[in-house]
Amino acid sequence: MKTQTEVLIVGAGPTGLALSIALHQAGVDHILIDRLSEGQNTSRAGVIHAQTLDSLAALGVSDELVARGLKVNNFTVRDRDKALLRLRFDALPSGHPYLLMLPQNITEQVLASRITTLGGVIHRRVTATCAEQDSAGARVTVNGPDGEQVISARYVVGADGMNSVVRQATGIGFDGGTYEDSFVLADVRLNWPLGQHEVSLFFSPAGLVVVAPLPGGSYRVVATMDNAPEHLSKSDVQAVMDSRGPQASNATDVLWSSRFRLHHRLANSYRCGRLILMGDAAHVHSPAGGQGMNTGLVDAVVLGETLAGVVGRNRPETMLDVYESLRRPAAARVLGLAGRLTDMATTLRRAPFIAPSRC
Template identity: 35%
Template sequence: MKDAEVLIVGAGPSGLVLALWLKAFGVDVRIVDAASGPGTTSRALAVQARTLELYRQLDLAQPVLDDGHPIQFFNVWSEGQHRARIPLGAIGAGLTPYPFFHIYPQDRHERLLVERLAAAGLEVERERTFIGFDEHGDHVEARLVDPDDNEERCSARWLIGCDGARSAVRTAIGVDFPGGTYRQVFYVADIEGDSPALNGELNLDLDESDILAVFATAPRGRARLVGTVRDERAERAETLQFSDVSQRAIDNLMISVHMVNWFSTYRVHHRVAEHFRRGRAFLVGDAGHIHSPAGGQGMNTGIGDAINLAWKLAAVAKGQAPEGLLDSYEAERLPFARRLVDTTDRAFSLLTADGPIAEIIRTGIFPRIMPLVAKLPAAREFLFRTISQTVLHYRHAPLNAGRAGKVHGGDRLPWVRFETGDNFGPLPRPGWQAHVYGSARPDLQAWCALHGVALRQFDWHADCAAAGLARDALYLLRPDTYVGLAAGSPSPDVLDDYLRANALRL
């Protein structure tokens, strides 16, 4: 029996990020995976701005930027004709230090996380299959099997299922996974070749019955193709080859394919688990929610789950909070997952709908209206905030309180640039911090020193007000950098009341 505070089942991005953050908080963790090694295919591509902001806390953002590819333009094609080239560039300028859309294939992403985890002293235990567990009051006892069918038991305080859409942990805890499957069959192919559409940009080709998206994975010549499979070919999707479905890409987008590095067909599902927690077991990432690929949200949402849960597990493990804090994980992440599935479902259904009206919208109206809408600053900001997940907040969850300026407890802290940097700079290690834009009162300084909370004071200027911050207010940030408490009239009593209400000991 090998004991750990936390046993993570599944070593995809969500599981790896969860393990990495737990290690940063000093929590003893074990991570197992049934596969023999990390993924070797690109799968998820997009790393959104909010993920990069969170990654910055552990010095992960820059390696992702250095080894990835920003998308500067969005091209719309219709029935083989180029209709529009829409600049993206720094579409989120002024909102985040990462105001762009960024491509970083999942195989590279996983390798980076595995390397960082190994540097922190933790190796993924491969070819270990989770087959069940028993809960015993203050711990669980999980059963794992190796390739030779030898069974091992692992005792842990908490069990985390990061094991994907077919999650064995979700099955073991008896949580339903309602939703459905879209009728369309899709193909995905990672290719190398030549084409006007292999230009390092995002290209979307629409016609009467199909969509074809080309996601650049390099400045030129490499891309991910995602397209629909129609007619009788959909009936034999499992045996299709790239040559069976590539004619439209070759004809409409003039793609000359030199090499196919990966090809697969799949159906898209939309499901959300009824619960993200049952007893001492939790669900993270695809184990708890799956949805259409519209907007590149899936992997980023799983990473957000992992970081949200990590700091709460660490606080309870260290005696800084009661077990009840862990209820806030589901309270914050489950509503977001449901909204996300609903939003991506509507976008996906619009793009793939059948019928004459849908065809007119897809091939006639959409290519003409998109360039006009994209020129509107409000529309660009809305699009960026939604896709980047910087709009996500937890205002209505019980852990968050107060308001100062336009910022509520539960909000993502607004980003502000200063002459010497910005207000998103990481602490030496993740933890609680207090921000004051202006001057912090001496009694607040003393309170922060007493509780070991890093107090960061920033010079007040017009950009602070424009971002919605209040002068001399106090913003108490949780370890995931969301605002826990916003206090327009800050005092030690207000901070003590917040800690007491949530039974927190910093």
């Protein structure tokens, strides 16, 4: 691995991969590193929204993502078997008027394959330990297969998650907090009376549960749960369905599960000199609305265009401020919406439940 470049990207999750594609296409010299030995092998983020697919079309990956995913047009809020509110996506003013259900590991595979096609490399098992900068450039100390090295770059992009080493080096505040409630996320096999044509949000006194279809016939389940086990069993999923879902649902297998606490945080700034933030390094929030990975992917597309102008076409460095002016307000809006949805769900769980009536 070389030790000098125009742009160093720290983190090869979806946002780092997308930025690397954008820079390859623009002919900008860069290095992409990640501490993991391979990409994610679990599904985690499971939906790509219309605007995100429209943005990713410029990277040459939207068609492949669509081919690998499951198109869903309907979102329904339910009280057990009764539909309270229906939303449709097939009239969106978009080239992709639907929700695309696709596990994150497949999304990462598609992005990584595009990098390979463009002649790029993901340097894995390389961990950034500290970063510094001055007027001449930035330097990041890394540990990897070749031991400790220092990589010098004109700009360093932190795509390294909520505990970002790059953000810590900037001293930028990451204001917010942690929700009291715990959540579980699982991919399961279900005998599901609602089929694979809608994403369903159920409100009940027992708590919230979201059920969304995935390619291959499985379903993504996200639910509030007190004292959640580290790994959900089939009986755990069935108990959630029995207390919150439709009467005829039946869990048959758990493919993967995780428990987590929700954070809601937003970086006070997206740039400090030559150090730039995007994705979870800049904003984290509830999965309500399914916008986390999507917000980061659009960050990457916008930042890629901006860096291509500054590095590749000698535009003024002040252009980098345009990235923050566009993307931080967008993240703030997503953070606010996800927070309101999460507050509503957790408040309903603690209060006497009165189902909304249909108009």
